[in-house]
Amino acid sequence: MSHALGIAWDMWSVGKVAAVLLVTFILSQLLLSWLHAVRAKRIDRKVAQLCEQSPKHECQSNPPESLPVTLITGFLGSGKTCLVNRILAGDHGQRILVIENELGAISIDHELIDEQAQKNAPSGVIVLKNGCMCCTGESPGSELERVLDKLLDFSQGDSASLVFDRIVIETTGMADPSPIIQVLLRSEMNGARFRLDGVVTVVDAKNLMRHISPQGPAGFLRHRPEAEKQIAMADLLLINKVDLVDSAAMVALTCALGQLNAAAKQLRASHAAVPWKYVFEPELDAVGLAQRRQAALSSDGAAHGPRVSCVTLTAADDVPLDALQAWLQRLVQERHEDLYRIKGSLAIAGEARKFVVHGIHADIQGTLGGEWGGEPRSSVLVLIGHKLPAERLEKEFARLSGSGRSND
Structure with a gap:
């Protein structure tokens, strides 16, 4: 009888310790989440302050250089x-x-x-x-x-x-x-x-x-x-x-x-x-x-591990801007955590200037650069991230222009 009571007591003690550890873990995670949220708000506030300190100028078409x-x-x-x-x-x-x-x-x-x-x-x-x-x-x-x-x-x-x-x-x-x-x-x-x-x-x-x-x-x-x-x-x-x-x-x-x-x-x-x-x-x-x-x-050399991948997408024909924007939006929605860096220069249909894309994770921007001039029009986009699906991205980008091609 006493042996059975001892076993029951030991089990109850183990269960109590496990419960305390579980509660401690949950509370620590909640605390970390709260600290992360507070830190994110501080950073957003400081970024907003930086933006408020932008140079003031009367002529919006000729702003001072940053x-x-x-x-x-x-x-x-x-x-x-x-x-x-x-x-x-x-x-x-x-x-x-x-x-x-x-x-x-x-x-x-x-x-x-x-x-x-x-x-x-x-x-x-x-x-x-x-x-x-x-x-x-x-x-x-x-x-x-x-x-x-x-x-x-x-x-x-x-x-x-x-x-x-x-x-x-x-x-x-x-x-x-x-x-x-x-x-x-x-x-x-x-x-x-x-x-x-x-x-x-x-x-x-x-x-x-x-x-x-x-x-x-x-x-x-x-x-x-x-x-x-x-x-x-x-x-x-x-x-x-x-x-x-x-x-x-x-x-x-x-x-x-x-x-x-x-x-x-x-x-x-x-x-x-x-x-x-x-x-x-x-x-x-x-x-x-x-x-x-x-x-x-x-080049012949040591291969890298599968953690970081680099995918280069190219297209010989012009890319429609609306199709590009829609594709980038889908990419961000699906893969923004894995997308470390994206950058490239693209030829946009109906646009004489280069369309320069750069970004990190969910923050991707596109701006118009210099004119193509006598340089052959072509599009190159490089994506660097965690285990990016190269073959799928190649096919999707190829469909944007109808005759894209890529190397990876």
Whole structure:
């Protein structure tokens, strides 16, 4: 009898512990959901404030230019800070404001500081002799919120009087850059003081493959999805430390990068020494997109994992705008969580100018660019994301123009 009572008591105790654990789990999930909702509202409020600080102008047909924002990202140890230090000390003729998210990551030579201008600089801002400035996002919250706080400060706060030509944002090594990109590409930011000009991902030529394609029986445990996401988001892939790898490793690396992001230009460097024009002007080139994609497909090298896919869609004939918009809307509704980045240049029926598409997740925009002129009219659209259905997308895009074709 006592043995049976003991068993019953043990079962009741186990059930009580399980119930407590279940209730704790549910409450923690509810708390996390509430914190996420509160954070999302804070971010929306800050974005709205940024939009309110847009330059006021009487002539809507000739608005003042917005300030370009270059986002520099890359995995730990890739050389981001080395590149940023070169930007700060460089002779590029631009007054660049650098916002870095790791306290103390940038070391400024005292001889480069403009002592006179520094006396009048806002707290936390370092002013250099070449007109560049550096500051750290130190406010509480996520990396995105720290960046928004700094942009707001330079729009309406103590630092609003500073004059600069461009902003460079350096993310932390483990950061997913997509939240910052997504905010800067929001439709509400059209006409705002700041616009996203390009995303530069610094790649560690020596160590990247061990992060995106680790070997060994427990290799999957060492896989770093952050590194893949940083590559997928890039307009320019700055392959750093090329002096530390041989030609065979370089071929494998460039092939893997091309398969992860065919839309990005690849630039090789040692010690992050690159011409400034490539960092500050990662222009979209529809012909280049197709050529880079084909080169990636024809190269022999290590294959990448199935997590991130890059699908390139091309069409020789003009695409009807209404059909394109309807297709993009369906794509967003069905796959926006998996769609990391979309970009391309399309020939629209009845339109003499290029139709440039860019976006991230559910935020996709299309704008008219320059005229085709003597350049052959064609459409190239690159989609980068998580396990995208390449064959289905190819067929759907082909139907838009009636004679599309794609390579993947």
